[in-house]
Structure formats: C-alpha cells, structure tokens
Amino acid sequence: MVRILLLEDDTILAATIKELLEYDDYQVLHAKDGKEAAELSYEKKFDLYIFDINVPDINGLELLESLRMANDSTPAIFISALIDLESITKAFSIGADDYIKKPFFPQELLIRVNAKLITKNTNIIYKDLEYNNSTKILKRNGNIIGFGEVQEKLFHTFINNIGQILDKEILLECLEKPSHIALRTAITKLKQTTGLNIKNIRSIGYTLE
Template sequence: MALSILLLEDDEDLGETLAQLLQMEGYAVTWVKRGNDVIDLTFDKKYDLYIFDIGVPDIDGLDLLEALRDAEDETPAIFISARIDIASIMRGFETGAYDYIKKPFFPEELLVRIRAKFQSKEALVECHGLQYDPARKMAFKEGRPVALGEVQQALLHLFITNVGRVVDKSDLMECLHNPSDAALRVAINKLKQTTGLPIRNIRGLGYMLETC
C-alpha cells in the first residue's frame, strides 16, 4: 500500500511541484493550503506522514502540529519553512517533527528525507549518551536535537562513523573552512564541549573517538 502523505503548503507553485513529485514516487498525496483543512482531514483519516509549511493561513504549522500531538496524534512530521532562525527550528523538533527543511530547497531533497525515515534500515547510533542519525547527519541528546555548526557536524560524522579508529588529521582538516592545527584543536574542543564525547588526540596521527 502506498505511503499516505498530507501536504500543507499554501504556495501554489511549490505545493503543486511537491505534490506531483511525491505522486510520481508512488506516494498517495493529499495537498491542502490551510491549517484548518488539516484539522478537518485528520479528524476522519489516519496518514503515514505530515509535511507542513509553517507560515500558512488559519493556524501556524507549529501550533498545528502541537495541537495534533496534544490529541495523541503521533504521525511522523516534516516541516518545510523559510524560517531559518534557531528558535523556530528548535521548536519544530520540540513540537514533535522528525525533520526540518529550510526553504529554498531542491524538491528532490524532500524525497531523500522521506526515504531516510521510511526506507533506510540504518538505525540511530548510540554513543556516550548521544544519539546520531547517519542518514540525516543529526545528533540528539535525550530526544532533543543538538545544535551543531557546519564544521562541528562534519567532524562529528567523521568520528561517529569511525568509532575506535584514529581519524587522520588530513581528513579532519577537510572539515574546516580555514585549516590549521590551531583551528582544528579549537573545533574539536568545541565539539567535545557540545556533545560530551571522549575524543582523544593520538599524537602524530590524528584524533580518535573512544569506543561507545
């Protein structure tokens, strides 16, 4: 049976593009443009996935998902939004979404995120109290996303995917915008402070994340 998706997007062009793309991938898509339409539809039908824009008529997408969660609706949800401030992103995850895509984005990116959720068999990696999703390259602590910058995220992915092995300094340098020994030390110390991960300097070779 096709995955049933409820898409909330008030932008005519984007909504039509996403609906057509998802249908071409074999998903059963219901596209609506107002928050109240979601409330009406979810009263009578169960969906497999919600894709919500935030700034839509009637009811804010964040408030909408929060109301659904309060009604014990645990349907997986993705936010797509032009809001890129950290407060909106954090609230999106706190409200119960599993992903947040910032506009503008390539429509195909949405397909990748959906596949990562429903088709990937790659589970979360548990490591020293941190949960890491390799498919989405996102870290969580106690179910809450850990805010990481681009450099920290790239370093974390290298360490998590090479646990117990020394990561060569040259590979780590590629994660930096302005590579230098000092910049690498600062970036790794910041990553350790943010995540609490035990990353050790292996003199003359590189760095290693101790076995989980």
Template sequence: MKILLLEDDALLGESLQEYLEIEGYEVELVTLGEEVFDRTFETRYDLYIFDINVPDINGLEVFRELVEAEDRTPVIYISALTDIQTITRSFNLGAIDYLKKPFDPEELLLRIRHHLRPSETPRPEVLLRYGDLSFEPTTGKVTLDEEGESLYLGEIQGKILGMLLQRQGQLVPTEELLEVLERPNLNALRVMMAKLKKKLGIDITNVRAQGYLLEKI
C-alpha cells in the first residue's frame, strides 16, 4: 500500500515514514503542498496523510484541489490545529479521519488499518448451465443464448430451476419441489413447470407420481 505523507516537520515526518515502512507500508514524504501535486501526477497512492500548516499551500487547500481534480484517494489529517472550524472543514472536504498532534504513531497505524482494512473478496457468482442457457441463482438472471438475451426469474421459479439444473438427468422428487412453493399443491407445481418450459424453451419431463426430470444435454 502506497502512502503520501505531507509533513513539514522533518523529524516527525521521517519518524512516521520509518515507523510505517517497518509496518509494511510504502511511504513517500514531502514537505511542501506543491510537491503533492507533482507526486500525485506521477504516482497513484492508496492514502494521503496531510498536515495542515505547511509552507506554500496548506493541507486543506491541497486536498480541495485534489478533490476538484476528481482524485478520490482517502485522506487522514494530522494537525496541531484543534479548533472545531478546521476539523469541520476537513471532514466537509471528505477526510476520513483527523488526528490531533501530539499523537502516538501506533494510534495513526490503528486508524490506517481501521479505514483501509481489505474488504472481503466477493465470492464469484455461481453459474448453472444448460446448453446455451446459463442461470445465476443469487440474482435470478437467466441468459438464454450466446447473444446475451436475458430475463429474470422470481424467487420460487429460480429455486425450482436451480434444483433442476443442479440435477440434470436425475429425477427431482415431487415432494422436494413442493416444499419450495408458498402453498404446496400439485396443480400449482404443474403450472410452475409449464411456465418455465414456455419461458425458457427447455424440455422438463413430468414422471407421473414421482417428480420432474430435465434431460441432460
């Protein structure tokens, strides 16, 4: 993770840089507001840590110009300014945190980890296929052909289709299918199957008194 640190106090800046690098972060230190623009033009960062009272352009104005340039990199402020107006302005600009000097470097590290902890990688969507047809169980989306024609099934139709697709070539017992229906009865199940056959153009076989079968392709 790359961090750009704007801090004009050389001793504090170098100490924070060394501490965060020991913790596994890549940190670039600048002391002037103008330097931020030069660095961000060349490099993409994961986080900005800005002091406010720095030479030439203060940290708030630097952030404001970055926001106007559509830079969405998160910012944590570290500052000796404790007045509510400055703190309010920083959050109004979009800062994710504000740490008042003096502070323990470990507190800064905890806040970085809190705000930038990796989000859980979403599980890839499971696709059930049947010839050119593909089905996404979690969304109910059915893609019917290679050209991408698609439609969406309701929750009950989706559950029934999923059961049939997962057991292609196998009999799905009537009792299991009835459990999916809000008001289980054989007529309602027959109607549901007829709708699926017509809507999707697939051949679902009714094995009398036993269940339904989707022939394996």
C-alpha cells in the first residue's frame, strides 16, 4: 500500500484530506507539527510527502530542505496559503514536486497525488522518447538509447520532474565528481543525446520544459 505523510496543523482540513486519500486506498499518517513529521519521516518509509508550510516547530520548507540534504528524494507536494513568488520559488528550489495554493478543492489534491504516483510507476512519453521508470530503459522510436551511469541518473531525475525547477545541489548528487562545471558539461551531453529541452534557471537550477 502507498504510504503518505501529511503535515497539516489545521485538524479539520487534515481530516478531510486524510479521509479522501484513504478512500482512494492510500495509507495516510498525519503530523500536526514539523517535529512530529520529521520523526515519522525518520522512522518510516513514505511514497509521498504532503506538507503545509506554516506549521509549528519546524516549517514545511525547512523540513523538506533537511530531508533533501539527507538524500531523501521522496516526492513532495506543498499545500499553503502563501502565494508570494518567493515562497513558491523556494519550495521548488529545495526539491518540491508540486505546490497547491489554499484554498483548494480536496479533489484537486487527489488528482495531483494520483498523477504523481502513477507517473512513478509507468512509462513516460516525452516527444519521441519513451522511458520505463522501473527498468530505466530509454527508447526513441522503438530503439534503445544507451548512456552512462551519470547520464542515466540525470535523465531519470529530469524526466520524473517535467516542468519543475530542480536545484543544482540535487543534480550534483548525480555526478561521480560533483562540480558546477561538470554538471553543465553533463547536461549539455544529455541534451545532445536525448534532445531534452533543459533550461538553465539563473542562480537556482535547471528545468525540463
């Protein structure tokens, strides 16, 4: 069963989200503050994080940033009343996969959760490329494209986060000898091999459009 960690201090909203997700056969563990969520994330393995930002003890941004620094790549969706560009940019720069602004329809969250989790377990089509997430086999028009370990890690990271801004520090983890020059070189080679439309987001990271 897919396990989701929900961090939300609004007990009524949390109960609504929990009921909706559990009705769709997800297992949901609810934390009311950042400290409790952090402890749960260390104790158990989750398939998805759903974090509010303004919560007691440790806010959602700080929590996800600490998890990413600990090499936790679990997909994460933020739900927040913060609609300023700075908060949204920060969320994606530290590794968020999605950002939903409050108020929202709970059904919208379910749609995005389903889309994120289904994407992890099926073939991904991008232009003339077809990628299998399980086998990590990439094909173009039915023909297998082969590349090295670094290229494979970078491709896997980008293709599973289409449209999201990926922080440079996350991408550097894909390299054997991390450096910003090596990252630029590796991404250039990846674009040449696959035709991915990867754009540099100045001072933040990269995104696959």
